[in-house]
Amino acid sequence: MLQYTLRRFLSMIPLLLLISVVVFFLAKMMPGDPFAGEINPSNTNPQYIEEMREKLGYNDPIIVQYGRWVGKFIQGDFGKSTVYKKPAAEIIAQRIPNTIFLALTSLVFTYFFAFLMGMYAGRKPYTLGDNLIATYNYLALAIPSFVAGIVAIYFFSFKLGWFPFNGSVGVGIGEGTWAYYMSRMHHVLLPALILGLMGTASYTQFLRNDIIENSRKDFVRTARAKGTKESKIYNKHILRNSIIPIITYLGFDIATLISGAVITETIFTYPGIGALFLESVGRRDYAVMMSITMLLSFLTLFGNLVADILYGVVDPRIRLD
Amino acid sequence: MTLVTDQEVLSPKTPKKSPSPWVIARRKFVKNKLAMISLIFLLIVIVVSFLAPYITTKDIVRVDFMKISLPPSSEHWLGTDTNGRDVFTRMLYAGRSSLTVGLGCMIFIVLIGTAVGAISGYFGGKIDQMLMRFTDFVLMFPFLVFCIVLNTILSGKISGLWTLIIVISLLMWGSVARIVRSRVLTEKENEYILAAQSIGCKPSKIIIKHLLPNVASTIIVQATLLMAVTIVAESSLSFLGLGVPADTPSWGNMLFEARNSDVLKDKLWMWVPPATAITLVILSINFIGEGLKDALNPKSRR
Numbered sequence: 001m002l003q004y005t006l007r008r009f010l011s012m013i014p015l016l017l018l019i020s021v022v023v024f025f026l027a028k029m030m031p032g033d034p035f036a037g038e039i040n041p042s043n044t045n046p047q048y049i050e051e052m053r054e055k056l057g058y059n060d061p062i063i064v065q066y067g068r069w070v071g072k073f074i075q076g077d078f079g080k081s082t083v084y085k086k087p088a089a090e091i092i093a094q095r096i097p098n099t100i101f102l103a104l105t106s107l108v109f110t111y112f113f114a115f116l117m118g119m120y121a122g123r124k125p126y127t128l129g130d131n132l133i134a135t136y137n138y139l140a141l142a143i144p145s146f147v148a149g150i151v152a153i154y155f156f157s158f159k160l161g162w163f164p165f166n167g168s169v170g171v172g173i174g175e176g177t178w179a180y181y182m183s184r185m186h187h188v189l190l191p192a193l194i195l196g197l198m199g200t201a202s203y204t205q206f207l208r209n210d211i212i213e214n215s216r217k218d219f220v221r222t223a224r225a226k227g228t229k230e231s232k233i234y235n236k237h238i239l240r241n242s243i244i245p246i247i248t249y250l251g252f253d254i255a256t257l258i259s260g261a262v263i264t265e266t267i268f269t270y271p272g273i274g275a276l277f278l279e280s281v282g283r284r285d286y287a288v289m290m291s292i293t294m295l296l297s298f299l300t301l302f303g304n305l306v307a308d309i310l311y312g313v314v315d316p317r318i319r320l321d
Numbered sequence: 322m323t324l325v326t327d328q329e330v331l332s333p334k335t336p337k338k339s340p341s342p343w344v345i346a347r348r349k350f351v352k353n354k355l356a357m358i359s360l361i362f363l364l365i366v367i368v369v370s371f372l373a374p375y376i377t378t379k380d381i382v383r384v385d386f387m388k389i390s391l392p393p394s395s396e397h398w399l400g401t402d403t404n405g406r407d408v409f410t411r412m413l414y415a416g417r418s419s420l421t422v423g424l425g426c427m428i429f430i431v432l433i434g435t436a437v438g439a440i441s442g443y444f445g446g447k448i449d450q451m452l453m454r455f456t457d458f459v460l461m462f463p464f465l466v467f468c469i470v471l472n473t474i475l476s477g478k479i480s481g482l483w484t485l486i487i488v489i490s491l492l493m494w495g496s497v498a499r500i501v502r503s504r505v506l507t508e509k510e511n512e513y514i515l516a517a518q519s520i521g522c523k524p525s526k527i528i529i530k531h532l533l534p535n536v537a538s539t540i541i542v543q544a545t546l547l548m549a550v551t552i553v554a555e556s557s558l559s560f561l562g563l564g565v566p567a568d569t570p571s572w573g574n575m576l577f578e579a580r581n582s583d584v585l586k587d588k589l590w591m592w593v594p595p596a597t598a599i600t601l602v603i604l605s606i607n608f609i610g611e612g613l614k615d616a617l618n619p620k621s622r623r
Contacts, residue, residue, distance in 0.1 A: 018458065026467075029474045142604035144553045146560045147596045150579045158586045165582070259463045263557055267580070278561060281469055293470065296463040304461075 005309055012301050019297045020073070024066050027290050073294070079287030083280070088287040092273065092295070098168050099265070099272035102195070103257040105188050109196025110253075114203035121204065122211025122242075123234050133204060140201040145260060148194050149267035156190055163190040166269040191268045195260060199253075203246060210242040244314045251307025255300035342619065346538075349616035356612025359605035366602060370416030377410040393590050400590035403578060412594050415570040419552055419599075422485055422565070426551035429490035431544045434497025439528050439536075441498070442505030453502070460495035467492055468554065469563050476566065485564055489551050497543055504536045538617035545610035549603045556599050572599045 060068075072079070078088040121130040157165035169183050214220065215238055223233050262274035269275065273292060280288040340348075350356060369376065393400040399408035441452040471488045479487065508514070509532060517527050533540075558564030559573025560580075567574060572595040579585045579592035615621050 015458070015461065019461070022462075026470050026474060030470075031474070138604065138607065139600075142549075142607055143600050144557055144603070146557055146576070147599060150576065150585060150592065151596065154585055158582075255463060259465045262465050262469075263561065266561055277466065278469070278563075281473055281563070289470070293463075293466055296466050297461065300461055300463050 001312065004312070008305050008308060012305065015301060016298060017070075020070055020294060021066070023290055023293050023297070024069060026293075027286050028062065030284070030286065030289075069290075073291075078291040081280075081285050081288050083283050083285045083288075088291045091276065091288060092291055095271060095273050095276050098270065099258060099261050099274065101184070102188050102192055102261060102264070102270065102272060103254075105192035106195035106199070106257065107253065109193055110199040110203065113197060114200040114207060117200065118204040118207025119211065119234065119239070121208040122215070122238075125208070125212050130208070133208075137201040137205055140198050143198070145194065145198050146263050146267055148198055149191070149264060152190060152194050153267070163187075165190070168271050187270070191264045191270055195257070195264050199256075203249065207242055207246060210245065211238055214238045214241050247314050248307050248310045251303045251305070251310060254303035254306065255296070258296060258299055345619075346613075346616040349621070350612050353612040353615065355608050356616075359608035359612070363602065363605045363609065366416060366598075367420055370413055370420055373410070373413035373417055377407070377413060392588075399594050400588075402575075402591050403581075403584065408575075408590060408594060411570040411575060412572075412598065415572045415575055415595060416598065416602075418482055418565055418569050418571040419555060419573070419602075421482055422489070422555040422571070423548045423552040425482070425486040426489045426493070426555075427544050427548045429486065430494045430497055430547055430551075431540060433490065433494040434543075435501050435533070435540060437494065438498040438501025439505050439532060442502040443509055443524065443528055443532065445506075449502075452498075456495045456498045459492065460499075462492060464492055464554070465557070468558060469561070472558065472563055481566060481569055485555055485558065489554055493547070493551070493554075497540070497547070500539060500543060501536060504539050505532055508532055508535050542610055542614045542617065545606060545613055549606040549610070552599070552606075553603060572596075 069079075076089060078092070080086070081088045081091055084091055117133045117136075121133045124130055153165045156162045164187055168187050169180065211234070215234075220233060220237060223237050224230075228237075258273065261272055262277060264270070265272045265274040266278055273295070276288065277292045277296075279285070280292065388401045389403060391401040399412065402408055402411065437452055437456065441449045441456075468488055471491070472484060475484045475488060478484075514527060514531060517531050522531075555564055555571065556573030556576070559571045560576050562577055564573055565571040567577075575595040576592055576599075579596075584591050
């Protein structure tokens, strides 16, 4: 197991290098001059610009430039943001906790509602409740997350006034106080609910079908014959078997949630990685843009790895060689 | 025709020609009410959108400052937007671009995915390994992020909708390739392929004439669902202001206005119609996909 994990981890390195090549060349192809921010814009003397370009290594062969970028990247130097005039790593580190907080909260919602609905629908299939849940699933799959987001803002923020619709914390609240944490929770709740509820559909459907399938198996009949309570059969015997495949979804969710954050964070103007990424694309802040792209690619890879490993952990029948 | 029926009536024991799989599938599909309603709805939307220039005569480009943000009236059925353009007219043109992107991407993705998947599955060995490694590599990119980056690079170089169609197709064909490959892998073990090989058919002919028709049902279902996914992708990107260029209306572009809290709060007529349109179109495409999946599955009753 450990050996397999290590081997899979090592196999990520060439893929990451390939991705870094793609990201680097894409950034080179972006319109505009990636180093424009380093040069004093008021000085338009062509000689000065040429000098600065030479000094910043912009005239070197592209391979050399790539090598330099990767070398620095591995050492944790992600370059300097031309918009904020600060190291890109610092800006990203500032924003990351917000995104992770949002992703985790929405994950909790997803699992909570998916289990609730999936277990109910699986236990009472083909009833009114099951049909209602199925209808909800169809809707959740069809409504794009940004449409759900703006509708939610319209109802819950504007009409009912229950939730704030922008930022991650109220204005003028001191850090570290109780009110501060409550305010953060309050701000994250609506986006997390939207992300979470939209994500439940596939889980619910899967859990429902798996429970129905399992409830026809022999071990359930045995349990019934022994007089086990119906609730215990469903909550213990069946659920334990149906949870296995769901756990493996977790790995894929890591990447989906963080990429999905690009949209959600923009709608709720929530200061996370996704919003930062869009801003960096819009303002041609190449260092930040490249770093976030690399980061998200790494997370996708890592998520797939986690999914693969979890497969083996929860289901020993799958051989990992 | 009458002669045949007469004969059938006279001698009921003569074996009737059993319907082809496609006929069975069509019958099953027609019986599926939800899928049929969805199909009719989608066809109406497509026809109305593509005939937009003939249906309405209002100008979608000209900014009219006398008519900014008017609520719905008999002259402007769905009101006007913040630039004084008629929302109903824009809805139709927007449908045209959203559906073009959806259909265009679907065609490209199916073409690339089927080609890669079929070649990889049929030839196996080194070719298979190389192609699948490449597919895995493409699938690894976080979709939205690379879409935005590629779109920024290409926008301006290729005109209008094509940028988006190419970008989305380039990033999305991987899953189709994988599915087609796995279907081809099982299908090519059948004797009829061996027979075709032994009489000297060229590989290209075997793939196109013998393998693909048998894999078609899977591809058709995938293609339908892909159309929904690409329309969502298009509208999401346009909503972020990074998709279809701002001068071309698309449902996502129209929703872009809802990012202005004043519009979102008080000018419902500007964002409710496109939001409803996207949701209904995606919903109906999904129902059609489900219906097709059901109809093309020989094991399903109904």
